Amino acid sequence: MSEQGSCGSGCGCSGDGGGGGGLSRRTVLKAAGATLGAAAFAHAVAPLTEWAADLSMDEFLQKHYRELTPDQLTQVLERIENDTREQYGREVNVRALPPQEGVSFGYALNLSICVGCRRCAEACHEENNHDRDSHQSYIRVFELSKGSIDFAKGDPSYDHPVPQDDKYYMPVQCQQCDNPPCVSVCPVEATWKEPDGIVVVDYNWCIGCRYCEAACPYHARRFNWKAPEIPAEDINPDQGYLSNRVRQAGVMEKCTFCLHRTRDGRMPACLEACPTGARVFGNMLDPDSEIRWVLANKRVFVLKEELGTRPRFFYFFDE
Amino acid sequence: MPDAPAPAPAPSVAPSALRFRPLGLLRQIVSWATDGGPLFYVWMTVLTCIALVGVHAWTNQVVQGMAVTGMSDHVSWGLYISHFTFFVGVAAAAVMMVIPAYLYKDHEMHDAVIVGEMLAIAAISVCLLSVMVDIGRPDRFWHMIPGLGKFNWPISMLTWDVIVLNGYLVINVFIVGYLLWCRWSGREPVKKLYLPFVFLSIIWAVSIHTVTAFLYSGLGGRPFWNTALLAPRFLASAFVAGPAFIICALMVLQRLGSYPFGDKPISFLVGLIRVTALINLFMLGAECFTVLYTGSSHAASLRYMMFGLHGAHGLVPWFWSAVVMNVVAAGLFLWPGLLRHRRLLVTACVMTFIGIWIEKGMGLIVPGFIPSTLHEVVEYVPSLNEWKLTAGITAVGLIIYTLLLKIALPILSGWTPGMAVGIASVDDQHRELFVRLNELVSALRHGTGGAELDTVIGFLDDYVRLHFTEEEALMADAGYPACEAHKKLHAGFVDELGVVKQRLSDPGCDREALSAELHLHLRDWLVRHIIKADRAFGTFAASKGLTVH
Numbered sequence: 001m002s003e004q005g006s007c008g009s010g011c012g013c014s015g016d017g018g019g020g021g022g023l024s025r026r027t028v029l030k031a032a033g034a035t036l037g038a039a040a041f042a043h044a045v046a047p048l049t050e051w052a053a054d055l056s057m058d059e060f061l062q063k064h065y066r067e068l069t070p071d072q073l074t075q076v077l078e079r080i081e082n083d084t085r086e087q088y089g090r091e092v093n094v095r096a097l098p099p100q101e102g103v104s105f106g107y108a109l110n111l112s113i114c115v116g117c118r119r120c121a122e123a124c125h126e127e128n129n130h131d132r133d134s135h136q137s138y139i140r141v142f143e144l145s146k147g148s149i150d151f152a153k154g155d156p157s158y159d160h161p162v163p164q165d166d167k168y169y170m171p172v173q174c175q176q177c178d179n180p181p182c183v184s185v186c187p188v189e190a191t192w193k194e195p196d197g198i199v200v201v202d203y204n205w206c207i208g209c210r211y212c213e214a215a216c217p218y219h220a221r222r223f224n225w226k227a228p229e230i231p232a233e234d235i236n237p238d239q240g241y242l243s244n245r246v247r248q249a250g251v252m253e254k255c256t257f258c259l260h261r262t263r264d265g266r267m268p269a270c271l272e273a274c275p276t277g278a279r280v281f282g283n284m285l286d287p288d289s290e291i292r293w294v295l296a297n298k299r300v301f302v303l304k305e306e307l308g309t310r311p312r313f314f315y316f317f318d319e
Numbered sequence: 320m321p322d323a324p325a326p327a328p329a330p331s332v333a334p335s336a337l338r339f340r341p342l343g344l345l346r347q348i349v350s351w352a353t354d355g356g357p358l359f360y361v362w363m364t365v366l367t368c369i370a371l372v373g374v375h376a377w378t379n380q381v382v383q384g385m386a387v388t389g390m391s392d393h394v395s396w397g398l399y400i401s402h403f404t405f406f407v408g409v410a411a412a413a414v415m416m417v418i419p420a421y422l423y424k425d426h427e428m429h430d431a432v433i434v435g436e437m438l439a440i441a442a443i444s445v446c447l448l449s450v451m452v453d454i455g456r457p458d459r460f461w462h463m464i465p466g467l468g469k470f471n472w473p474i475s476m477l478t479w480d481v482i483v484l485n486g487y488l489v490i491n492v493f494i495v496g497y498l499l500w501c502r503w504s505g506r507e508p509v510k511k512l513y514l515p516f517v518f519l520s521i522i523w524a525v526s527i528h529t530v531t532a533f534l535y536s537g538l539g540g541r542p543f544w545n546t547a548l549l550a551p552r553f554l555a556s557a558f559v560a561g562p563a564f565i566i567c568a569l570m571v572l573q574r575l576g577s578y579p580f581g582d583k584p585i586s587f588l589v590g591l592i593r594v595t596a597l598i599n600l601f602m603l604g605a606e607c608f609t610v611l612y613t614g615s616s617h618a619a620s621l622r623y624m625m626f627g628l629h630g631a632h633g634l635v636p637w638f639w640s641a642v643v644m645n646v647v648a649a650g651l652f653l654w655p656g657l658l659r660h661r662r663l664l665v666t667a668c669v670m671t672f673i674g675i676w677i678e679k680g681m682g683l684i685v686p687g688f689i690p691s692t693l694h695e696v697v698e699y700v701p702s703l704n705e706w707k708l709t710a711g712i713t714a715v716g717l718i719i720y721t722l723l724l725k726i727a728l729p730i731l732s733g734w735t736p737g738m739a740v741g742i743a744s745v746d747d748q749h750r751e752l753f754v755r756l757n758e759l760v761s762a763l764r765h766g767t768g769g770a771e772l773d774t775v776i777g778f779l780d781d782y783v784r785l786h787f788t789e790e791e792a793l794m795a796d797a798g799y800p801a802c803e804a805h806k807k808l809h810a811g812f813v814d815e816l817g818v819v820k821q822r823l824s825d826p827g828c829d830r831e832a833l834s835a836e837l838h839l840h841l842r843d844w845l846v847r848h849i850i851k852a853d854r855a856f857g858t859f860a861a862s863k864g865l866t867v868h
Binding site: 026030033037040041044045046047048050051052055060064140142150151152154156172181184185186187188189190205206207208209210211213214215216217218219221222223224225226227248249250251304307308309 | 353354364367371374375378379381382383384385386388390391392393395396450453454455456458459460462463468469470471474475476477478481534537538539540541616619687688690691692693694695
């Protein structure tokens with residue numbers, strides 16, 4: 001008890017509760033140390049003020065997408081358009097198309113005729129305003145050996161003319177599961193399944209914990225490790241709030257079956273780009289749709305069926 | 320009465336000390352938290368500098384984006400979540416001190432348990448900070464607050480984790496705060512008020528680690544984590560790493576002379592680690608067998624970690640160094656002589672602490688992502704920014720821990736205003752009694768021998784007699800009805816002190832044990848005696864208008 005002071009409390013004080021009368025040298029030194037520490041702290045966090053200046057109060061306080069009134073939604077869309085103009089120098093049109101009644105989307109892919117050209121991935125990259133630098137896309141195409149569906153032996157980064165004779169190609173994107181593990185794990189309900197079957201993310205509600213990215217069995221989710229960089233002329237101005245508008249840094253994103261197109265009666269960008277017609281997309285509730293024909297007549301399969309995720313993305317072979 | 324040294328010149332007692340005032344406590348806390356020797360200031364300065372480096376790294380990460388980390392879409396959790404997972408375990412381990420101390424009323428564990436509970440508070444702070452720096456949008460933190468944002472409970476395991484971690488923090492702050500408050504203000508702790516929370520904290524400690532394991536084991540797409548063994552493994556390793564840290568903390572505190580806890584808590588914890596370290600290794604082995612012998616593609620992560628996969632070997636050195644450290648430490652703990660070799664004990668504790676840190680961090684979180692769900696092998700190396708931030712968070716945890724101890728230990732070991740009787744001369748003598756008792760304990764611990772030790776004991780003995788005589792005289796003068804009963808209590812204490820003196824005169828006595836016993840037993844007697852009997856007299860004296868200011 002070498003530090004024992006006369007107050008009997010092991011505190012080393014002079015027994016009068018510390019300070020005592022007048023300013024002791026120790027008190028002055030302590031104050032100087034605290035000031036120095038506070039100054040160093042202020043210096044360390046200084047860049048944050050600049051960052052916070054870019055964040056408007058409206059954006060900070062914005063409610064969850066599904067709780068916005070029509071008026072508030074209009075304002076939000078306007079604000080996003082203005083922000084994009086300011087930050088990227090491009091006039092864009094951001095819409096919030098609702099899911100259509102009686103529509104439930106499904107996607108099928110014919111592995112017999114996919115040639116692995118990766119134009120779907122490229123089209124996704126451009127359509128969805130992905131970061132140009134990292135060449136991000138929601139689609140990864142695996143080159144697999146005929147006779148096996150083992151991804152472990154697949155190659156997603158092949159760099160040679162396609163198709164190779166002994167290979168076949170399997171594009172993988174979000175499977176829009178009916179039992180999506182990514183939705184269950186989200187702590188703030190920033191991601192959910194829409195009535196037409198599309199799993200979406202509210203980029204303005206996501207906190208960026210990346211739990212969904214860990215939960216997804218299909219490597220379908222992407223995180224914005226930094227704000228995307230896209231030249232103004234490359235930006236696709238036809239945008240959706242829940243789909244391809246330019247995302248912020250620090251939030252999750254994913255394939256949305258191009259809902260800004262598909263809810264408007266058009267086809268996903270990846271389908272339009274496919275040169276062989278391997279991709280089939282449509283309303284599974286419509287008995288005359290092509291997707292219904294495929295599901296009824298082809299032996300389709302889904303990826304990792306044993307996980308119980310119930311994908312809406314089907315694969316099949318012709319023969 | 321032998322020729323007693325003159326009672327310490329009584330500095331006029333500040334009247335403020337006679338009544339309990341919250342402001343006084345605050346002032347005292349600030350002074351305890353900021354006063355110390357040179358070692359304390361160096362320690363705190365170094366920690367503050369590391370914490371500031373961490374703050375700067377975090378700022379950098381917020382401004383530039385998470386791209387400054389080594390993480391990617393393939394390995395989307397890294398060092399931060401590893402650190403988080405490990406420290407949840409450290410926090411949970413505090414419960415291992417709580418069980419013997421409160422449940423089985425082991426008196427010698429009572430003070431050591433506070434060291435454990437404070438570790439829980441500091442460790443949970445580290446956990447919460449580690450998660451905060453891992454999220455991409457810290458500005459949207461409020462989305463998680465129930466009522467304000469959207470709290471996806473009970474579906475998301477992460478919301479369960481938020482609840483159990485914060486709940487555990489609150490429970491521990493309450494228990495520690497309440498017990499210290501009682502000691503400070505001179506109240507007997509009301510069992511009904513704190514014991515239910517003690518029991519709750521035991522269950523809760525298990526829950527924080529179970530829920531954290533469920534975060535990972537509940538993901539069907541990640542076979543490496545998707546095992547029911549994860550939660551038991553988490554608990555076993557937590558009860559190795561946590562106690563290892565507490566052992567080191569107790570030894571450092573004893574060495575610095577801050578507090579004599581005695582050997583019992585340490586030997587209890589070593590006994591605990593002996594078992595848990597083996598269980599942990601056994602479960603790791605069982606996991607390895609099941610996965611590797613089956614030989615399915617689910618073994619890829621473990622193979623990557625143990626031997627490397629497709630030319631990628633990033634985790635191999637981590638894994639094997641963890642295994643070696645944990646096995647060697649487990650061996651050391653099994654050796655009965657370890658308790659006598661303090662350096663070796665510390666080495667074993669540090670080794671297993673680092674070993675478990677790797678096993679539960681880099682060795683558990685990272686391989687969950689390698690290979691990816693589509694079997695791509697993309698490696699992960701933490702960036703400098705991540706290391707800085709992690710070091711900063713750890714420093715903040717240590718700062719919190721240090722300050723908590725600085726505040727708690729004096730309250731536990733000395734006179735507090737809650738013991739004020741209201742008679743200035745009596746209160747002064749009480750303070751002096753604590754000083755002298757602590758001096759004796761300190762002399763014993765530092766191996767002071769012979770004449771010098773006799774002086775210290777004599778010093779205490781004389782002072783006790785002097786004080787009792789004066790106090791009894793005061794009582795007689797005031798016509799205190801309970802005077803005779805009080806005298807008997809005093810006589811009992813003098814007898815006990817006599818026994819201690821006798822034991823000390825035996826050259827072969829175990830001084831360490833005796834010092835702890837003195838400290839815990841005599842000091843507690845003193846505390847209780849003052850709070851109950853002496854203060855009863857104080858009240859009587861006041862009613863007679865005899866209060867001396």
